């Protein structure tokens with residue numbers, strides 16, 4: 076399904092949108108879009124909106140169903156922070172100090188420690 080996006084058609088406007096619920100593709104002008112709170116959503120181009128995921132659906136009913144599914148998912152603040160930290164650690168200059176990490180993530184040091192603890196705890200669960 077995702078493969079479609081890689082092959083540019085001759086017409087510029089031909090890249091179809093994809094429904095997040097049923098997977099149907101449709102022209103962009105028919106898309107019903109919204110945003111949902113999702114602590115795993117990272118927006119590299121727009122860090123202020125980390126935690127907000129853009130969702131696309133083929134109709135209002137499907138958009139509402141996608142929204143309902145995300146409402147069921149807990150929003151974990153630490154997951155959001157861990158995402159920001161991970162992005163900083165894996166891009167650009169190496170981070171040498173906690174102060175620099177705080178500066179580049181926009182987080183306070185206690186938040187960073189909580190996020191790292193959450194991340195390690197989850198890793199233990201996944202490994203065990």
Ligand SMILES: [Zn+2]
Pocket residue numbers: 094095096097098099132133134137
């Ligand atoms: Zn749909």
